[in-house]
Amino acid sequence: MAADCEAWLNANPVEAEDLSDSFISAEEDNGGSGGTNKNIHNEINGNWLSSSSNNLHEARLKAKAKRRLRKNSSRDSGRGDSLSDNGEVARGTPIAPTSPKSKLLDRKSRMGKGRGLPKKGGAGGKGVWGRSGEVYELVEVDKKDPNFDEDQENCVYETVVPPLDERDFEKTVTPIVQEYFEHGDTNEVAELLADLNLGPMRSEVPSLAVSLALEAKASQRELTSRLLVDLCGSVLSHSDMESSFDKLLRDLPDLVLDTPGAPQLVGQFIARAVSDQILSKSYIEGYKGKVDCEHARAALDRAAVLLKMSLGGLRIDTHWGTGGGQRPVIQLIKEMNLLLKEYILSGDGKEAERCLRDLEVPHFHHEFVYEAIVMVLESRGEKTFKMVLQLLKSLSLSSIITVDQMRRGYERVYMDIDEINIDVPLAYFILEQFVDKSFRMGIIGVKLRDQCPHRNRKRLVSEGDGGVVKFERY
Numbered sequence: 001m002a003a004d005c006e007a008w009l010n011a012n013p014v015e016a017e018d019l020s021d022s023f024i025s026a027e028e029d030n031g032g033s034g035g036t037n038k039n040i041h042n043e044i045n046g047n048w049l050s051s052s053s054n055n056l057h058e059a060r061l062k063a064k065a066k067r068r069l070r071k072n073s074s075r076d077s078g079r080g081d082s083l084s085d086n087g088e089v090a091r092g093t094p095i096a097p098t099s100p101k102s103k104l105l106d107r108k109s110r111m112g113k114g115r116g117l118p119k120k121g122g123a124g125g126k127g128v129w130g131r132s133g134e135v136y137e138l139v140e141v142d143k144k145d146p147n148f149d150e151d152q153e154n155c156v157y158e159t160v161v162p163p164l165d166e167r168d169f170e171k172t173v174t175p176i177v178q179e180y181f182e183h184g185d186t187n188e189v190a191e192l193l194a195d196l197n198l199g200p201m202r203s204e205v206p207s208l209a210v211s212l213a214l215e216a217k218a219s220q221r222e223l224t225s226r227l228l229v230d231l232c233g234s235v236l237s238h239s240d241m242e243s244s245f246d247k248l249l250r251d252l253p254d255l256v257l258d259t260p261g262a263p264q265l266v267g268q269f270i271a272r273a274v275s276d277q278i279l280s281k282s283y284i285e286g287y288k289g290k291v292d293c294e295h296a297r298a299a300l301d302r303a304a305v306l307l308k309m310s311l312g313g314l315r316i317d318t319h320w321g322t323g324g325g326q327r328p329v330i331q332l333i334k335e336m337n338l339l340l341k342e343y344i345l346s347g348d349g350k351e352a353e354r355c356l357r358d359l360e361v362p363h364f365h366h367e368f369v370y371e372a373i374v375m376v377l378e379s380r381g382e383k384t385f386k387m388v389l390q391l392l393k394s395l396s397l398s399s400i401i402t403v404d405q406m407r408r409g410y411e412r413v414y415m416d417i418d419e420i421n422i423d424v425p426l427a428y429f430i431l432e433q434f435v436d437k438s439f440r441m442g443i444i445g446v447k448l449r450d451q452c453p454h455r456n457r458k459r460l461v462s463e464g465d466g467g468v469v470k471f472e473r474y
Contacts, residue, residue, distance in 0.1 A: 163199030170208070172196065177209050177227075181220045186230040193235050205236060206244035207251070210269055214259045219360055221265070222320035225272045232278040241278050245270060249287075252295035263295045267302025268320070274307060332361060336368050340375055344384060349394050357400060365401045369409025376434055377413075377420055377427050385434065393441050410435070410448055417453055428455045 141148060164172060173193075180189050193205065206228055213224040232241055248255075248266055255262040273279040284304055291297045336359075343352040356368060372388045379385075395401040413420075413431065421427040432452060439449040 161197040163197045164201050166201065169198070169201040169204060173205060173208055174212065177212050180227060181212075181216060181223060184223055186227050189227060190231060190235050193231070202236060203240040203243040204247070205231070206241055207247045210244075210248055210266070211251075211255060213269075214255060214262055214265050217358070217360060218320050221269075225269065225276070225320065228273065228278060229276045238278065238280075241273065242280075242283065245273065245279065245283075249291075249293070249296040249299060252293060252299060256295055263298040264302050267299040268306065270299065270303040271306035271310075272320075274303070275310060327361075329364075332359065332364060333367060333371070335359060336371050337375075339368075340372055340388075343391060344375075344387060347387065349391055352391060353395065353398065353400055356395070362402070362405070365405040366408035366412065369401065369406055370412045373409065373413045373431075373434065374420065377424050377430050380424070380426060380430065385430075389434070389437055389441060389443070392438070392443050396443050406444065407448055410438075410444060411451070414451060414453055421455075428453070 143150075173196075176189055176192050180186070198205070209224050209227060213221045216224075228241070232238065248269075252262060252266065255266075259265070270279065270284070274281060274283060284300055284307070287296075287300055291300065336356075339352060339355050342355075343349070356365070369392065372392065376385050376388050392401070392406070396403075396406060417427060417431060424430075432454070435444070435449055435452040438444045439446065
């Protein structure tokens with residue numbers, strides 16, 4: 001064996017560079033001084049070796065170095081220049097990695113191919129259904145499959161909504177009707193009701209809407225009548241309407257406890273429904289001689305009277321009135337002037353507050369303030385002066401007229417005082433006194449008082465009167 005290794009070493013001489021990773025040369029050990037410790041190759045692990053054993057050991061080291069070189073060269077083939085783990089560029093001569101574990105955990109391709117993109121374009125991997133935007137074709141069912149069921153193949157699956165019971169019906173429909181009183185869109189109510197499975201509670205919708213409108217305002221009762229007209233035919237049938245009004249007549253004794261005027265109001269709803277042709281003309285006649293309840297009889301009598309008056313020219317579609325902002329501006333101004341004149345004659349501030357609240361135009365209250373101050377300027381009477389101040393004070397304390405609306409009303413008078421002064425020569429002087437008194441009573445603030453216009457004018461009172469204007473008395 002030793003002879004064979006010796007022959008192989010003679011044919012393939014080993015250079016010192018090939019064994020640099022396994023042996024430390026004498027020069028490296030002694031800091032570059034040559035000639036000393038030349039027999040270090042003859043001692044391994046404290047044992048002296050013969051020349052033949054030394055040659056055998058060198059042969060083994062050379063074989064190990066060649067195997068390592070062959071392994072690194074095959075790994076780096078096709079890369080050209082490569083980077084070691086230490087960041088050094090290796091050209092031709094492989095450099096053993098300092099951390100073999102990092103190579104094992106590296107997910108990059110060992111072959112040096114690819115552009116670093118995810119495999120299969122991101123469509124592969126665990127829990128991935130496929131590439132985004134990819135549309136799969138319908139899978140044909142194999143009829144020879146032992147799990148194939150012909151009856152199940154022709155099934156059509158639909159979403160089933162259970163019908164509403166009485167308790168869920170009130171909780172679901174009541175918010176819809178109350179929201180309708182705010183926006184007034186009948187189409188939205190029809191869509192919401194169509195999405196519900198009303199079932200046998202379908203005929204309860206009109207009676208619930210009317211019972212809620214009994215405690216509401218006149219404008220909301222008008223909206224309820226319009227809602228019944230729009231729902232009839234699309235969501236509800238005529239038979240549903242008749243059964244709903246029958247229920248209202250039966251429930252009148254209970255409705256009167258909360259709304260004393262319920263019989264008259266229900267009678268107006270019945271007359272309006274007959275006029276709008278959602279109830280038959282013979283609906284009222286069908287109850288003649290069959291009603292024992294006093295409240296139901298009063299409601300039917302009220303409906304019959306209104307229908308007879310309609311034959312004489314009365315329009316039943318306007319008996320609820322027009323609510324709030326739907327009224328023309330000219331009509332609102334006329335009603336505010338009538339309200340002020342009635343208040344000056346009667347002196348009932350509570351009735352004036354109620355009438356102003358029933359107009360349902362809180363955004364237009366600045367017109368009421370404007371008309372009240374103009375009435376004071378034109379009347380030039382001490383009674384009107386004091387009564388209007390007292391009314392504005394009460395409306396301000398009750399927050400029926402907000403601070404913003406009050407301010408806008410005074411500012412409008414400031415802007416039009418020049419035109420008012422043409423008809424009322426004392427307009428500037430009376431306005432100054434009215435504004436100063438309003439500030440003292442807490443109706444307006446300092447800023448609004450200081451904005452009051454002033455004008456140099458001729459002396460309109462004698463010096464003996466002390467500068468006091470004499471108001472005309474009624």
